[in-house]
Amino acid sequence: MIDVRRLRTDLEQTKAALARKRVPADEVERAAALDAAARRLATQADELRARVKSLSRQVGEAMKAGRPEQAEALRAESKQLGDDLAVVEREATGVDATLRDAMLRLPNIPADDAPDGASEAGNVVLRTVGFDPARYGPHNRVPHWDIGNELRILDLERGAKISGSMFPLFRGGGATLARALCQLALDRNSDAFTEVRPPSLVRTPVLEAVGQLPKFADDAYHIERDDLWAVPTAEVPLTSMRAGEVLAEDELPLRLMAYTPCFRREAGAAGRDTRGLLRVHEFDKVEILSVCTRAQAPAMHEEILNRAIGAIEALGLPYRVLDICTGDLGQSHARSFDVEVYAPGCDMWLEVSSVSWFSDYQARRAGIRYRPVGGGPNQICDTLNGSALAVPRVWAALVETYRQPDGSVALPSCLHPYFRGATSIAGSLAT
RNA sequence: GGAGGGAUGGCAGAGCGGCCGAAUGCGAGGCUCUUGAAAAGCCUUGGGAGUGCGAGCUCCCCGUGGGUUCAAAUCCCACUCCCUCCGCCA
Known part of the structure; x- marks a missing residue:
């Protein structure tokens, strides 16, 4: 497949190159949009996960320090964030799969010196x-x-x-x-x-x-x-x-x-x-x-x-x-x-x-x-x-x-x- | 097909559910010492993604995919592959 990053940095150029292979522009745009959505969700999930990890670490520390009530509070908070994370991750998995399928179906970019022609x-x-x-x-x-x-x-x-x-x-x-x-x-x-x-x-x-x-x-x-x-x-x-x-x-x-x-x-x-x-x-x-x-x-x-x-x-x-x-x-x-x-x-x-x-x-x-x-x-x-x-x-x-x-x-x-x-x-x- | 055992970084090989992306050894790279080399000592050494002008920050990866948990290399389930033995067989 082609490099997804092309869709972020050179979308117009990529559309033009693939048009030579008779790929409709909206197919390329759809992949680019999916990529943007996938990245947005990934960032969101990363942030949530980072907080869960940090809270979890604090749970362990609180327990060790003999403060069970504090540990319990942190645990509840982390649990809530974990549930939120699961929702975001489920959505991200779906978008990732759709993006991957779209990318697998996009053909390769033709070489510049390949002759133009419809058939x-x-x-x-x-x-x-x-x-x-x-x-x-x-x-x-x-x-x-x-x-x-x-x-x-x-x-x-x-x-x-x-x-x-x-x-x-x-x-x-x-x-x-x-x-x-x-x-x-x-x-x-x-x-x-x-x-x-x-x-x-x-x-x-x-x-x-x-x-x-x-x-x-x-x-x-x-x-x-x-x-x-x-x-x-x-x-x-x-x-x-x-x-x-x-x-x-x-x-x-x-x-x-x-x-x-x-x-x-x-x-x-x-x-x-x-x-x-x-x-x-x-x-x-x-x-x-x-x-x-x-x-x-x-x-x-x-x-x-x-x-x-x-x-x-x-x-x-x-x-x-x-x-x-x-x-x-x-x-x-x-x-x-x-x-x-x-x-x-x-x-x-x-x-x-x-x-x-x-x-x-x-x-x-x-x-x-x-x-x-x-x-x-x-x-x-x-x-x-x-x-x-x-x-x-x-x-x-x-x-x-x-x-x-x-x-x-x-x-x-x-x-x-x-x-x-x-x-x-x-x-x-x-x- | 049946019964067991296993899968961790380039390789070998540890790893009480929390400070483990991971000890240790080897290998590789750099430096010191040396005329040079060896030896010795010191240091470095996986991949991928996101974000930022940048130093950086964050996340993912311990065969693969699910699950349990506040937290999984570590517990549970399924699958794949490898090894040993039995059976079958060109």
Whole structure:
């Protein structure tokens, strides 16, 4: 969440900044008013409590001095104040909870240099690399769901039989490819990032820390009986790994990566782009993430973007990079770059990575701070992350791009080490 | 799942219901002594909030949330987590 103090010192500026994310001004004003009320009540409660404490001390002293009647009088007075205090505290607790909820729902302030725009139409294409429509023959203009059936490497019907639609089932070389892509991503980033294999089911505060809750509860799978949530991305457990801790500045930046399954209900997107692997409820992804100082953030953002792009380049897929406009920026995001790959079979650009800077929005929620080397008060960290590689859409673009005239799928050389000697996916491998 | 034990500051570890935000030790930082270092001695050393121009003042935090009390780290209840043992199990 954003710093409440902003609402006290820079209310107008904050309203203007959030207006770029289409947040109505009265929502911000409401939070500011709640904050003022909360502080007023806190001061009132503090004063009452201070008097109760001081009177209580005097009760003890009077008893010790053998003046029971005086002790009794002080005790009665303190009791009365205590009752008053209880009333104020009850009110304060209520206001605090309302304020907290309002703050959790306010999105992050967008970065100054994020482009303005009302919707995804306002996103800016920064560059397009390797895209040449003339290079594709008719054998490439086959959508991956058809290729998947043909080679028996993607079986959406069986997936649906088991779990419902949008739960893909890969088999044979298709399954190997899905796993190989993850392994490739982990291997490519192991030079600088520590691999983590976190739990896939998390508690409510963990999902709250990244900004998914309370606002977007419908998008996540929730296991009622145990009150656990299935992670929509490894960003969720990784961000909370050091939650509530004060880190030493010299241990920053933290660089973490994790392979996890990702679960998304896609409640708001029902029916859109749902063919094949374009949008699924469960998929595998390797995420890279950093916890760092504000000063380290810009370079880290650049680095994570380059790493995301690097994997796509290694796979030989055309891609483009988008600068996400304020109207399309997620709740927690200050600035995001999306990487999209071109899929010739369905003739679409598919988002395969979103590389984002969250400023201190998530870290404040998660309570991740660092102790500055030169001394001074503890600072809230910044967090950044991006997909190193998300399987289904890359799988789709790759299969379409590398389909040969004979129907087989050639494998780019960087994947050969993961294929037990094979260099293509053909019928024989696909049984 | 069952039975026990535990949770206190960076760590270890005390803590009769009142003067405990908390002894003591270690660690860390500063100073003295020393050519330098070690040793020794002295001092400092948690986090958060409110308020004030400021020195400051006030409040909250002893796993979490409730309760009892004039007063709770200390008593009561619930929950969470950790440890030991039993059971079950990939």
